[in-house]
Each structure stands twice: as structure tokens, then as C-alpha cells.
Amino acid sequence: MALSPSALLRRAVWGRDGGRMRATWRILLGFGVVLGVLLGGSRLLGRIAFPDVLVNGPVALLVAIAVGAYAVVASLVPGERPLREYGFAFDRRWTLDFFAAVFAGCAFQALFTGMLLATGSGRVVETFSAGVASGGGPGAVAVAVAATAVAFAAAALWEELLFRGVFVVNASEGLAARGLEPRRAVWAASGVSVLAFGPAHVLVAAQGATATFAAVQATAAAVYFVAAYVLTGSLAFPVGLHFATNFWVASVFGQAGSGFPALVRLERSLGAGPVDLLSVVVSSLALLGVIAAWVRATRGRVSTDESLRDAVERRRGSAVGE
Secondary structure, three states: OOOOOOHHHHHHHOOOOOOOOHHHHHHHHHOOOOOOOHHHHHHHHHOOOOOHHOOOOOOOHHHHHHHHHHHHHHHHHHOOOOOOHHHHOOOOHHHHHHHHHHHHHHHHHHHHHHHHHHOOEEEEEEEEEEEEEEEHHHHHHHHHHHHHHHHHHHHHHHHHHHHHHHHHHHHHHHHHHHOOOHHHHHHHHHHHHHHHHHHHHHHHOOEOOOOHHHHHHHHHHHHHHHHHHHHHHOHHHHHHHHHHHHHHHHHEEEOOOOOOOOEEEEOEEEEEOOHHHHHHHHHHHHHHHHHHHHHHHOOOOOOHHHHHHHHHOOOOOOOOOO
């Protein structure tokens, strides 16, 4: 018996059991809600004249609204998981993971920056730059730095929620539902997430970087972000790494001519040569080693987190629902 168009549509979205959206639609739901709010809200914010000293701080408000909207929508969709199951368990371990990641991220960036200075790919052009807070005194600088930190923490939060949490977990379940072993499903989904995250960030390459360098750097970042997520089962470590990376490049060794307040401004010349690319690879490998050491010290062994494996295992072999 042929199905009606409405029945075909329901099966395409919900699968045969009808109790849960397919993995692809769950991923699109998360991206659609969060990015929709961020893009729409940014147009509204663009019409408001915020003080320059706030830099990109108002973006944090948009992120809070976007993530909140997704949490509400997810709670209304049958079978969708709450945000805490993507790695938002704000407990003592989450806090320790986050601050350990910030420290590791800063150490990683310090190593990479040192390589740039040693090879001549980076050159200090200014120190103690107030940026948009220039002329406003110490108070204005403090506000600008705080606003910058809050904005980059918010940006790290939504990007990690979507690219690591929503994408990896749901894609893993979709692959496991078709019979792939859970551990392999998680790592296969992680590989796809790297391919999704890397090219998207080539479009926002850092000042002084060629497209080739930006592609390698973005891909390397995607690898250590997803490794941190899969090995800990928490968004804390990748969020901390992401925040540290962005804040370092903006306000520790900031870009020349940027409006962000910065301790040092660095003029970068990053191309596709072996020295520049090797700097990315060496520092990234060092960071992966630090992540593995932290996981071993706090979890006892370095392997796919049990909570991720268990979530995927529950969907294994149930392709009719995916």
C-alpha cells in the first residue's frame, strides 16, 4: 500500500517508529535554532549604538538567548535530549576541566606564539594597547577586557555545543543505528565534525594568514577540540580551549590594528611554507598530549568517554528510528 505524502514526510523526519526525529534532523534543529537566533539578533544589535568600550560584549546576550531558545525547543521535541546530556553538567569536575583547559590553551598559544617570533613569522609592533578603550583610563580598559572575555567565552560555548555536542552525539547515534560499533561511530562522527568545522573557519582567517594556513590551523583546532570532547564526554574542556585560543589572539598577543585591548600586538605573516605549517602541527601535537595526560589523570584511562559510548549503544541497530 502506497503511503500518502504526509505519511512519507513524517517517516522522513521521524523514522518508522515515530517516537524520535532522525539524527540528521536533530542536528539541523540545533544548528537552525541557534544560528537563526544569532543571525537575526545580530541584525537587531547592529541598529543599537553600544559604547565602544563594550567591544563585542553584547554578543554574549545573543548567545544566552540562542542557547536558551534551543533548550526550550529541545524540551518540546519528543525524544530530544536536554542540554546537560550534550556535556553541560556544571559540577566540580566540569569546573576543573574548564580551568585546566584554559591553562592548557594559553600554554599552547604561548608555544605557538614563541615559534612565530623565533621564525620571524610574527613581529611585535605595540605593547599595552588599550584599543577602543584608549583615553578612557584603567577603568575603561578593564571593562573592555572583561567584555572581550565574556564575548569569547560565549562564542566558544555555542560553537562547541553545536559542532561537538549536538553534531558528534547525534551523528554517532545515526551511524550506530545502522550497525556501526559504538566506539567507531563516535570517532567517525568526530571525523565528519572536523570536516564541517574546518572549512567554515577558513572564511574567517586571522589577519596575516593565507587561506592554506587558515585551513590547516582550523583543521588542527577541530581535531583537538573534538578529541577533548570525546575523551572527557564534557563540553568543559573544548569550551575552555576554544575560549583561551580566541582570547589569546585578541587580547594577549592581539592582532595589529585591532580594536580589542591587548597586552601585546603582533603582526603576523602566516603562509603555506613548511616552517609555518610545522609550527601548527608541533604545537597541536603537544596540546593533544596535554589533553591525553589530563584525561588519564582525572579519568584513569585515555579512551572514548563511557557516557558517549552508552548513549550511542542504546541506538545501535535501530535504523528504523534514525
